[in-house]
Amino acid sequence: MTSSRLRQARTAGTVLAAGALFGAVATTSGATPVSAAPATPAAPTAPAPADCSAAYRIEQKLDGGTVWRMCWRYSTDSGLILDKVTYQPPGEPAPIRVLNSAKLAQIHVPYDDGNAEYDDLTGAGFGWGLQNLKPGECPGGTITTVKVPDSGQVKGLCTTTRARGHAYRMANDEGTKVWQAQGKDLLVYTVNKVAWYEYITEWRFSSDGTIAANVGATGSLSPGDYDATDGRGWPIGQGARDYATSHAHNVFWKLDFGLDGSDKGRIEQYDSTVTPPARDGSPTVRTKRTPVTKELAGDARNMRWWRVVSATGKNKDGHARSYEIVPGHTNTYAGRGFTKHDLYFTQARACEQFASNNILDCGRNAPDSVDKWVNGETLTNPAVWVNIGFHHVARDEDQQPMPVHWQGFQLAPRDVTAMNPLTPADLAGQNGAPRQGS
Numbered sequence: 001m002t003s004s005r006l007r008q009a010r011t012a013g014t015v016l017a018a019g020a021l022f023g024a025v026a027t028t029s030g031a032t033p034v035s036a037a038p039a040t041p042a043a044p045t046a047p048a049p050a051d052c053s054a055a056y057r058i059e060q061k062l063d064g065g066t067v068w069r070m071c072w073r074y075s076t077d078s079g080l081i082l083d084k085v086t087y088q089p090p091g092e093p094a095p096i097r098v099l100n101s102a103k104l105a106q107i108h109v110p111y112d113d114g115n116a117e118y119d120d121l122t123g124a125g126f127g128w129g130l131q132n133l134k135p136g137e138c139p140g141g142t143i144t145t146v147k148v149p150d151s152g153q154v155k156g157l158c159t160t161t162r163a164r165g166h167a168y169r170m171a172n173d174e175g176t177k178v179w180q181a182q183g184k185d186l187l188v189y190t191v192n193k194v195a196w197y198e199y200i201t202e203w204r205f206s207s208d209g210t211i212a213a214n215v216g217a218t219g220s221l222s223p224g225d226y227d228a229t230d231g232r233g234w235p236i237g238q239g240a241r242d243y244a245t246s247h248a249h250n251v252f253w254k255l256d257f258g259l260d261g262s263d264k265g266r267i268e269q270y271d272s273t274v275t276p277p278a279r280d281g282s283p284t285v286r287t288k289r290t291p292v293t294k295e296l297a298g299d300a301r302n303m304r305w306w307r308v309v310s311a312t313g314k315n316k317d318g319h320a321r322s323y324e325i326v327p328g329h330t331n332t333y334a335g336r337g338f339t340k341h342d343l344y345f346t347q348a349r350a351c352e353q354f355a356s357n358n359i360l361d362c363g364r365n366a367p368d369s370v371d372k373w374v375n376g377e378t379l380t381n382p383a384v385w386v387n388i389g390f391h392h393v394a395r396d397e398d399q400q401p402m403p404v405h406w407q408g409f410q411l412a413p414r415d416v417t418a419m420n421p422l423t424p425a426d427l428a429g430q431n432g433a434p435r436q437g438s
Contacts, residue, residue: 051084055144058159060186062207064167064422065090068186072157074146076127077359078103080157080190080201084258087209087413089421096313096416098323100258102213104201105370105385106355107194108250110335112232116247119357120194129193130156141187159188167208167422179424183207196222200404209416211323213386214408215251221398234394244394248331250339251407252355252370255384256348259321260313263381267292267345268322272303295374298343300327306343307414308384316418317431325384326410331391338369344385346370347377355385 052071059069070085081103086095107120120126132155133143141160145153167183189202198219204212221236221244233243257265272287298306310321325343333339338356346352351362358368367373370385388407397403419431 058186058188060159060161060205062161062186063184064181064207066207066209066421067095068205069095070188072188074127074130074148074157074190075103076149077122078105078353079121079127079130079192080104080188080203082188082203085205085211087205087416089209089417091421092417096321097258097261098211098411099255100263101254101256102203103254104215105252105254105353106250106357107199107215108248108252108333108336108339108356110248110250110333112246112248119354120197120199122354122357122359124194126192126194126199130154131191131193131198132156133158133191137191146190156190157188158190159186161185162187164206168420179427181422181424185212193219196220202408208421209413211411212408213253213410214328214406215249216404216406217249217390217392218402218404220401221394236394236396236399244398246391246393248333248335248339248389248391249407250333250387250389253386253409254353254355255386255411257308257323257382257384259308259310259323262311262313263348264311265308265382266311267296267306267379267382267384268309269296269298269306270304271301274303292345293379295347295377295379296343296345297341297371297374298345299332300330300342308382315415317415319415319418321416322414323416324412324414325386326412327386328388328407328409330387330407331389332387333389333391336369337371339387339389341371342387344370344374344387345379346373346383346385347379348381348383349373352383355387 056071056073058072059067061067067088071083073081073083075081081101082099083101084097085099085102086097088095104121106122107126109120110117118124128148128151130146130148130151135143138158138160141158143155144157144159146156148154161184164183164185167181169178169180171178184207186205187202189200192199192201196219197217200216200218202214202216204214233245236242236244256263259265269290269292270287271290272285275284277283305324305326307322307324313321315321327342330342332342349362351360352358352373353360355370356368386409388409390405390407419428
């Protein structure tokens with residue numbers, strides 16, 4: 001991986017610098033859908049937003065009646081970008097804006113021996129590595145052709161739906177009735193090749209309003225890195241001759257929330273503390289809410305979570321709508337300042353787009369990583385950065401090709417609707433007062 005990636009970095013760096021001079025990232029200019037297999041057409045319950053042309057619009061009605069709508073674009077720096085993401089659960093008269101924009105913000109790859117360190121988005125040609133997808137890679141969906149500057153037409157964007165098992169299940173006490181439903185997700189994804197690695201950038205939108213962001217790394221271990229004889233690798237193949245160098249994948253996402261159409265959402269942190277039992281009693285738990293009013297570098301801890309709260313919208317119970325940030329499993333990498341923390345909340349600025357090696361012009365001597373943008377400024381338009389790390393100690397099973405290893409997080413709706421948006425009609429009267437045993 002080392003030599004190939006260095007060659008790509010030199011090539012990409014020239015083009016990226018040219019793009020930075022124009023003050024904007026390059027996007028596509030033309031998209032053509034290609035059917036991978038017959039797909040169920042969306043059946044919108046309200047007119048689709050006119051925020052983008054039909055070629056760049058994604059709209060899907062899922063089982064149960066939920067409709068997701070969004071616009072997409074493609075950047076030779078960030079790859080796939082989703083804009084104007086709305087969620088319309090059953091019974092809501094209009095779509096609810098969730099995100100103004102969502103995208104990858106860096107894939108930082110440092111090697112354990114200290115001899116190599118990469119910023120795959122802004123230093124290794126990530127965006128130019130968009131791969132053509134075969135119909136079998138997008139089952140039941142549509143593959144859209146993306147025009148990538150300097151690379152041409154790539155059949156690279158898949159939109160499809162996929163079953164995810166139970167959405168809910170509940171039985172009454174008598175055992176005479178069971179309420180259950182099987183969930184289905186909208187999936188939007190691309191594959192980008194950087195040297196030996198291939199990254200699957202996946203966004204998953206569920207019928208209950210949950211959003212999941214994941215990156216799956218696959219492809220191949222680099223044959224040029226089978227030289228870790230200093231205890232910083234793992235033997236691959238017969239005997240103990242070839243040692244694949246261990247390394248990290250620190251993946252960053254940038255989220256610009258726009259709950260209910262406003263970018264003025266507020267951030268809240270919640271911490272729960274368990275008190276041991278006194279004598280014959282039981283443990284008690286107290287949960288504390290802390291408003292996050294200034295920029296913050298946040299660390300995930302046991303029983304700690306954050307949410308982004310709408311500045312204007314409330315559900316039918318009168319509760320403020322919000323989305324909870326649910327990080328997945330992570331290996332926090334302490335080697336760099338920007339990888340030491342799990343979440344960042346910064347005041348949004350147009351030039352701050354990448355968590356490290358930020359290639360946009362923020363002014364003379366401006367810092368180029370997210371940790372240095374946290375300087376106590378009051379949050380009035382917060383940008384959210386999520387960092388999920390994976391320390392890759394190779395194994396024999398990583399060849400050949402390498403099984404996908406996933407890292408990511410979820411955005412879970414909290415009080416967006418007054419009840420489960422998929423609640424059956426005969427349970428709709430139990431809001432706040434469920435009957436014993438249903």
